[in-house]
Amino acid sequence: MSFANLTDVADRLGRPIADPDEIKQVNAWIGDVEAIIRSRIPDLDxxxxxxxxxVEIVAMVTTNAVVRKALNPTGKQNERIDDYSYGLTEDAARGDLFLTESEWGMLLPHAGAGGFSTRPGFEPDRRALWPRR
Structure with a gap:
């Protein structure tokens, strides 16, 4: 099951995607991002x-990763022409398909809970903390 589609990417890019080569490329990127997600979350469904x-969150995260790639497919970080220059952040300039930590957090909202979470009302057994004489 695919979560995002070509229309989602075109809507977020703010332009139509009509070139057949670009359509193939964007569809491939959508598949790649979903494969990345499923590699970390095999029980996604x-x-x-x-x-x-x-489903909407997965579609949004997938589409955002594809849009980042579509806006900067080669990973260009800076551009300078005469006195004009344009720069991108390190993440925006990566040029590969990736999910940010906040996007992973949306996909795995409870992954961080547990090891460092607090449990109200929990009282440790204080006798176990001190060695017996």
Missing amino acids: ERIAAGPPT
């Missing part, structure tokens, strides 16, 4: 069914 994340 089950997680969506149980919620969160939702």
Whole structure:
């Protein structure tokens, strides 16, 4: 099941995608991003069914990664022509398909809970903290 589509990318880019080569390329990138997501979250469909994340969140995250790639496919970081210069942040200039930490957080909203979470009302067994004499 694919979550994002060509229309999602075109809407976020703010322009139509009509060139056949670009259509193939964007569809391939969508598939690649979804493969990246599934490599880290193999049970994605089950997680969506149980919620969160939702299908809309997965589509948004996938589309945002593809849009980043479409806006800078070669990974150019700076451009200078005479006295004009344009620069991109390190992430924007990566030129590859990736998800940001905040996007992974949207896909795995409870992944950080557990090891460092607090449990109200939890009282440790203080006898276990001190060695017996």
